[in-house]
Amino acid sequence: MNATTATIPFETRGAGAVPLESSADLSPSKGVVGMTCLIIAESAIFTIFVVAYLYYLGKDLSGPTPRQVLDLPILNSICLLSSSATITFALRSLRNGNRKKFNFWWLVTIALGAYFLLGTGREWHHLIHDKGLTIQTNLFGTTFYSLVGLHASHVIIGLLALSIVMAFAITGAVKREHAERVHVLGLYWHFVDVVWVVVFTVVYLIGR
Amino acid sequence: MNGRVTTGDIGTAIPLGPIAATDKTIFDHIHSWLVTVDHKRLGLMYIIYALVFFVVAGIEASLIRIQLATPNNHFLSPQVFNQLFTMHGTTMVFLVGMPMIFGFANYLVPLMIGARDLAFPRLNAFGFWLSVFGGLLLYFSFIGGEGMAGAGSAPDVGWFAYAPLTGKAFSKGHSTDYWILGIMIGGFGSIATAANIITTILSMRCRGMTLAKMPLLAWLNLIMCGMVLIAVSPLTAAQIMLLLDRFAGSHFFDTQAGGSATLWMHFFWIFGHPEVYVLIIPAFAFASEIIPVFSRKAIFGYPVMVGATLAIAFVSLSVWAHHMFTIGMTSTGNTFFAISTMMVGIPTGIKIFNWLGTMWGGKLRFDTPMLFSTAFLFQFLIAGLTGIMLAAAPFNWQLNDSYFVIAHFHFVLVGALIFMIFAAVYYWFPKATGRLLSERFGKWHFWLFLIGFHMTFVTMHVPGILGMPRRIYTYEAGRGWGIWNLVCTIGVAFQVIGTLIFVINILLSLRKGRPAGNDPWDAWTLEWSTSSPPPEYNFAEIPTVKSRRPLWDIKHPSDPDWKYE
Secondary structure (H helix, E strand, C coil), X not given: CHXXXXXXXCCCCCCCCCCCCCCCCCCCCHHHHHHHHHHHHHHHHHHHHHHHHHHCCCCCCCCCCHHHHCCXXXXXXXXXXXXXXXXXXXXXXXXXXXXXXXXXXXXXXXXXXXXXXXXXXXXXXXXXXXXXXXCCCCHHHHHXXXXXXXXXXXXXXXXXXXXXXXXXXHCCCCCHHHHHXXXXXXXXXXXXXXXXXXXXXHXXXXXX | CCCCCCHHHHHHHCCCXXXXXXXXXXXXXXXXXXXXXXXXXXXXXXXXXXXXXXXXXXXXXXXXXXXHCCCCCCCCCHHHHHHHHHHHHHXXXXXXXXXXXXXXXXXXXXXXXXXXXXXXXXHHHHHHHHHHHHHHHHHHHHHHCCECXXXXXXXXXXXXXXXXXXXXXXXXXXXXXXXXXXXXXXXXHHHHHHHHHHHHHHHCCCECCCHHHCCHHHHHHHHHHHHHHHHHHHHHHHHHHHHHHHHCCCCCCCHHHCCCHHHHHHHHHHHHHHHHHHHHHHXXXXXXXXXXXXXXXXXXXXXXXXXXXXXXXXXXXXXXXXXXXXXXXXXXXXXXXXXXXXXXXXXXXXXXXXXXXXHCCCCCXXXXXXXXXXXXXXXXXXXXXXXXXXXXXXXXXXXXXXXXXXXXXXXXXHHHHHHHHHHHHHHHHHHHHCECCCHHHHHHHHHHHHHHHHHHHXXXXXXXXXXXXXXXXXXXXXXXXXXXXXXXXXXXHHXXXXXXXXXXXXXXHHHHCCXXXXXXXXXXXXXXXXXXXXXXXXXXXXXXXXCCCHHHHXXXXXXXXXXXX
């Protein structure tokens, strides 16, 4: 009789996950739906910033232009995007009950994210000190720092959340039954990575 | 019995009688409200919060109307007038409309879908207190915001805060920053609560309640919350940009450095137009619950009602630039936005016909909730008709930013939304308090407010057509606007008295109202199956439903709905 409630075709729980609050029914997981809502709202915010970036492209009254100062952050991007894979490995390990492996892949994910952030910091330092581009310089500076900065701030929030899980994992508090919650956090991290694909395309490919 | 809540979870925790109140001080009570995560208490706090600001913004509107009652009036200074119309609009949309609809959604959605609370109760409390903080921050500007006029200055840039007026050069001091931050923080609360309600509806319905068996109120709130996610966020984004402009020296809306004032208009109305539907869809939701009960018929065309609401939500995302016909778009742009705006009229018309179809042949009972709902139908129709008029770009060029527009959207927001909020308060007050509101006071409230509303807002169309622009603080005597404005202002007095009777009715009925029982209206949805007020856990046993009207099935076991659905 519970089959009637399963009207939403969400893939909500992985194979090995232990359901948290409800047992027999098939309604979508609260965490996944809640996180999906957050991601939809965040996507709308990013959309507006991307639209502003594209709208102001080439409308600067003074230099420098993107082509003059921007370099492609290839290594950075590889690091961030591969962290989406490592967090999946971590989650799979947790679902299989292999906590050591989980800790390893989780740490790698954090390291890759941190490296990305470091790379952004170095890029900004270079732009500000060597190229003289600040948020006040021109429209390019305005839209560049705000869009990339908005994404970087999401990476920071993601890293904080990942680090909290890491702290729990080191003390042994993250167990197999928490896979569902870790999965929800993983969705956020994937989202941050997907946004980077968009930002990279807009800022470094289309805009440059 | 292996449903989503096992009896072991609640077993002994259910208090069997009223919790011993004797040894509790007043501070214990206040404390228990401050730290509550119960959706019903948070819902009530949202509604009370909204009612308080409704009175505040109403006072602001009354001051505006007094100023405009006669030509060459100097009751208010131009500076104060600017602050008042800014704060009136901002307050009514963000501190009255939004908390009011979230309050009702909070209170009703779990009860109507047979759940014990929202999906994330602590997030719910967080969202509410964020909204409160945002509202208080905005109002703190009256004493703390240093504006052009010196210490203590509220925002005066209009509720849509057009650039470049909001730039540092033209809005000195911090009054505009209070506007940005207050609204932005409230927006975070709205997004959090919307996500919470969506999750509750998708994940926590009781057994048997498929999406197609949900009460329409739950459906419409689901759609409304989905719109909040994609409509409020663009405003947040634009406000972040404006903050960067004001504090970091960026140039998003700085026309001196190549920035675009038009872009702010686009961003604002990408939020602003769907926001109108965010506010009005809950009014539809109330109507869809109240009209059937007082017509003694099931809602006419349930699936079409859901479909029409989805269509409204979808189309409303592509109509925003009808607020901007006068900026000079291409004829393609004008045509697109005119047609898309007029298309909203189709699903809206379907809804009105369905409500009429529900009433048609029904055994109508005109208690106060039904009176307000009936007035809503007429007034919303008129609002829609002037909306179609304004959607025609050439007509709009004549009347944009005139009092005709003001009259139009007050027909939507007062004539439809506020009327349905009143209806909803009369309808669900007995559930929340266990006592009925007085019908006698209710009828006085209804008729006075109805007369006042029409005196003010029907009349207001005329000075608009005669060319009176919005936001002017006074006008010359020879324009022919004087008499119309005077009638508008007299209408306000009726509305004020009506609202006063409403407030008195609430305060009196709380103490002396007729006891309501569980189900005073002989209604059919799940909230009426539990006690009034409902216990903290809502349902001692999670119900199982078989149709859209579970209580009808219980009351008429020989002729249940599920045979026909």
